[in-house]
Amino acid sequence: MAGKVALLLWAQTLGLAGAQTTQLLVKPPWRPAVLWDGVTLMCQGSGTAGATIWYKDGKHWGQKRRDHITVTESGTYECHRPGSGLSPPVTVSDGDRSPLSPDGLVLQVPVRALLEGDTVTLRCRGRWNRTVTSVSFYREGTELRGLRDGAELSLSPLQLNHSGRYSCKGWVKYWAWQQSAPVTVTVHELFSVPVLVLEGPPEITEGSPLTLSCRSTPSPLRPPAPLLYLFYQDGRVLGGPQGSPQLLLPAVGVSHSGNYSCEAQSQGGTVRKSSARLRVTVHMPVANATITPGPLAHQVHTGDNVTLRCSVQVGSAPVTFTWLHNGQEVAQGPLLELRDIDVGHSGTYQCVATNQLGQDGHRVFRALSPELALEVTPQGHRNTAVAVNVGRALLFLLLLLAVIGGCHWWHRRDPPEQRAALTTHIMGTEGAAGPPEVSPRPAPPRDPQVTNAELSGPQKGQRDPRDYENVL
Known part of the structure; x- marks a missing residue:
């Protein structure tokens, strides 16, 4: 039953591989086929089974007009169908006279197409099923270690690099070392590289x-x-x-x-x-265009140089830039350089960033920056302002010097002895109410040795001699 399933799968494979071509199927599905397996060949192609023509070793085998035969002789077989032509050849060996196994060992591979991911078993067999021991397997003449299991070699999962020529060597019963003829293993892609x-x-x-x-x-x-x-x-x-x-x-x-x-x-x-x-x-449309002023501030003077830069926050290249002065286009490019400016350069500046997206650039996007106001001041106004500021500074210095000089003169106006003679005269009556009277008049000059004092008496107009007293 397993052989029938394998044969059917192989038939489907060959049918897919070669549309409307004649195929010769082998049962059991091993290659090279050997007589001791009781090989059956089936011809598959277009037309009726009775129209099948068989060939052996290149010669017409006319007595066989069925779509399948059982092989009893070694040789190379082909079949022909009227609607699909001649099949590829299949060789059946007897194991001792065929050049495929001159030494009595045969290495067999499944006849089905081998694809990536498959599991495949290669088996090393003695002629007419003689026992084989101490089997070694080789790929391109190099021994494969750690893969064999008795007289079989399992490859799983198959990869493209497993393709190559395989052979086996072993000890056949009756004390003889034998080596098989090489057999080609081809691993096909399960699917192409994506x-x-x-x-x-x-x-x-x-x-x-x-x-x-x-x-x-x-x-x-x-x-x-x-x-x-x-x-x-x-x-x-x-x-x-x-x-x-x-x-x-x-x-x-x-x-x-x-x-x-x-x-x-x-x-x-x-x-x-x-x-x-x-x-x-x-690709991103341009957005958020901005102007970056140059080294000078927004207020500049005649004769200065000003550089303005336009940039965008996002936008796929290529991006073009256009400069507007008071709404009129004046320049192209990301930089606007104004040299030796004058009053005519005053006004508002804007830049327009543009990029084109889509196939053939059929979608155009633009981003307009905020306005930048530039005020150009004439050079003479700047000199006048400087002169005014210098004058104010000099006037302040003169006032400061005047205050300092006045204070110095005040302190040096009277000699020290006159400033000491200045006194305050306080007149008052004992028991009298109210604050004392202060007289700012200076004291009369005195004799350095005598001090006179006048004291009021009890009666007006009378003088008592005792009212006077000489004070030394």
Whole structure:
């Protein structure tokens, strides 16, 4: 039963591989085929089974007009169908006279197409099923260690680098070392290396959708199996694993710019393949144009040099700049250099930033900066202002010097002895109410040896001699 299933699968494979071509199927499905396995050959192609023509060793074998035969003789067999032509040849060996196994050992490989991810077993057999021990396997003449299991070699999962020429060596019963003829193993791709494609317009603008498609072609040697897809942006998983080969981002922004790639893998992940990187750039309309003044302030003077710079916060290159003076275009480029300016340069300045996006630049975006007011002052006004300021400073210095001189003169006006003679005369009556009277008059000059004092007596007009007293 297992042999019938294998034969059917191989028939499907060959039918997919070569549409409307004649194929010669082998049961049991091993190559090279050997007589002691009781080989049956089946011719598959267009037309009726009765129209099948068989060939052995290049010669017409006309007595066989059925679509299948049982082989009893070694040789090379072919079949022909009227609608699909001649099949590829199949060789059946008896194990001792065939050049495929001159020493009595045969290394057999499954006849089905071998694809990535498969598990395949190579078996080393003695002629007419003689026992083989101490078997070693070789690939391109190099011994394979750690892979053999008795007389069989298992390769799983198959990879493309498993392709090559294999042989085996072993001890055959009756004490003889034997080595098989080489057999070629070809591993086919399960699916092609994926290619990441950007669907839609080649230029992506902010807010527009982004569709990525991971395209991979399945092998024609086998019915296509479902694959899983993953999508990456700058090495980080963006989507998947998923059954759909497409990834849709409904609205992209500047953060979606980067390197994208995709990975296709078989169910179970035994075969994985990654695409090359695809650079995606999200183009941004210009926005937030600003003017940066040069080294001078907004108020400048005639003869000065002024440099203004226009820049944008966002905007994909190329960006062009246009300068407006009082609403009129005056220059192009990101810099506006005004040399030896005069009063005519006064006014408002603006810059217009422009970029073109979309295929063939059919979408134009503009950003207008705020106004910058520039006031140019004539050179003479500046000199007058300087003179006024200098005059004010000199006047202040003169007033300060006058105050200092007046204070100095006040202190030096009278000699010290005169300033000491200045006294305050206080007159008052004992018991009288009210504050004393202060007389600022200076005291009369005195004799240095005599001091006279007049005292009021009890009666007006009378003098008592005792009222006078000489005071030394």
